[in-house]
Amino acid sequence: DTGSAAATPIDPRFDIAYVTPVTIGTPPQTLQLDLDTGSSDLWVFSSHTPASQVRGQQIYSPDKSTTSKLLDGHTWSIRYGDGSGSRGNVYTDNFAIGGIMVETQAVETAEEVSSSFTTEDNIDGLVGLGFSTLNTVSPEGQLTFFDNAKPKLDAPVFTADLKYMKEGTYDFGFIDESKYTGEITYVPVDTDPGYWTFTSSGYGVGSGTFSSSPITGIADTGTSLVYLPTAIVTAYYRQVEGATNSRSYGGYVFPCNSTLPPFVFGIGEAKFTIPPSYMSYAAVTDGSPTCFGGLQSSSGIGINIWGDVALKAAFVVFNGEEPPTIGWANK
Numbered sequence: 001d002t003g004s005a006a007a008t009p010i011d012p013r014f015d016i017a018y019v020t021p022v023t024i025g026t027p028p029q030t031l032q033l034d035l036d037t038g039s040s041d042l043w044v045f046s047s048h049t050p051a052s053q054v055r056g057q058q059i060y061s062p063d064k065s066t067t068s069k070l071l072d073g074h075t076w077s078i079r080y081g082d083g084s085g086s087r088g089n090v091y092t093d094n095f096a097i098g099g100i101m102v103e104t105q106a107v108e109t110a111e112e113v114s115s116s117f118t119t120e121d122n123i124d125g126l127v128g129l130g131f132s133t134l135n136t137v138s139p140e141g142q143l144t145f146f147d148n149a150k151p152k153l154d155a156p157v158f159t160a161d162l163k164y165m166k167e168g169t170y171d172f173g174f175i176d177e178s179k180y181t182g183e184i185t186y187v188p189v190d191t192d193p194g195y196w197t198f199t200s201s202g203y204g205v206g207s208g209t210f211s212s213s214p215i216t217g218i219a220d221t222g223t224s225l226v227y228l229p230t231a232i233v234t235a236y237y238r239q240v241e242g243a244t245n246s247r248s249y250g251g252y253v254f255p256c257n258s259t260l261p262p263f264v265f266g267i268g269e270a271k272f273t274i275p276p277s278y279m280s281y282a283a284v285t286d287g288s289p290t291c292f293g294g295l296q297s298s299s300g301i302g303i304n305i306w307g308d309v310a311l312k313a314a315f316v317v318f319n320g321e322e323p324p325t326i327g328w329a330n331k
């Protein structure tokens with residue numbers, strides 16, 4: 001099998017996250033989920049989510065599906081890097097993305113979600129596409145959609161073609177040559193503890209010299225920005241007029257009319273350029289002349305994260321062969 005599904009920015013003003021339509025159950029219930037390579041739980045707003053915590057999200061009702069089965073005695077609970085979280089019970093049911101159907105996918109139904117999920121009415125849940133070792137279901141961990149779908153895919157891969165303020169695509173089971181230019185550079189992936197962890201070959205600020213130094217981090221479709229070591233981040237913002245590391249805004253900000261250099265990162269011998277428009281993430285509040293940077297320091301996180309700001313500058317292949325690798329191509 002092969003399949004494709006849209007990755008649509010949830011906000012027309014800036015790319016905070018992307019959602020993809022999925023179907024669950026019989027007859028199919030359609031939800032818009034955030035495909036997230038930084039986690040490995042597939043969870044949804046559901047008929048079990050308290051009404052006070054649901055604000056416009058689509059919900060999955062297992063009781064309305066003739067193919068749903070409660071996974072008795074199983075629960076889940078997850079906390080994300082931005083402090084948000086959710087927890088609940090587990091069903092298995094038919095689950096499809098882009099026409100790829102998994103009959104007994106573990107679908108985690110939310111009994112509770114944190115306030116930032118309630119207020120984000122464009123996200124009905126997440127599809128974790130990290131490695132199944134990160135799945136939080138207890139007492140038995142469950143497989144991700146990708147692990148379940150792999151045996152029926154023409155190739156054990158999925159690709160991300162995220163775009164700047166535009167609809168992109170996730171493809172499953174094939175590599176669409178029309179979506180990239182030149183060659184795909186593959187590098188090894190370390191699956192411990194369960195992220196798509198790889199090592200970049202270095203970075204450059206604008207037309208400055210390229211610094212060939214290894215940067216190990218995770219490819220994370222569920223994180224909006226890029227988080228890198230402080231030395232790299234200060235080297236970047238040193239080139240931005242009026243940039244400061246603002247405690248109140250929690251990161252590097254600068255006047256929105258400042259000229260930003262592009263940010264270059266290396267994958268093996270290949271170079272990828274994040275254009276200035278991606279590096280100016282958003283005004284700190286609507287209409288403010290102060291903008292928040294798309295590159296921030298990872299010192300508070302503990303790992304470097306190549307989030308959407310970097311991913312949308314490339315065509316990325318998540319290769320699930322043994323051993324897994326990750327491929328990057330220009331587009």
Ligand SMILES: CC(C)(C)S(=O)(=O)N[C@@H](Cc1ccccc1)C(=O)N[C@@H](Cc1c[nH]c[nH+]1)C(=O)N[C@@H](CC1CCCCC1)C(O)(O)C(F)(F)C(=O)NCCN1CCOCC1
Pocket residue numbers: 016017034036037038039040078079080081082083084116120134135136220221222223224225301305307
């Ligand atoms: C707006 C912003 C200031 C740029 S933001 O940072 O708030 N953007 C959020 C995403 C978002 C989208 C929509 C609405 C609101 C927020 C963002 O980038 N969050 C990251 C920030 C971060 C990461 N690390 C430190 N900080 C995050 O938590 N991303 C997780 C998925 C998010 C969660 C909130 C809802 C949208 C999806 C993530 O899964 O990508 C993760 F990798 F960062 C993460 O937390 N993975 C959980 C890993 N655990 C390990 C233990 O086993 C269980 C799984």
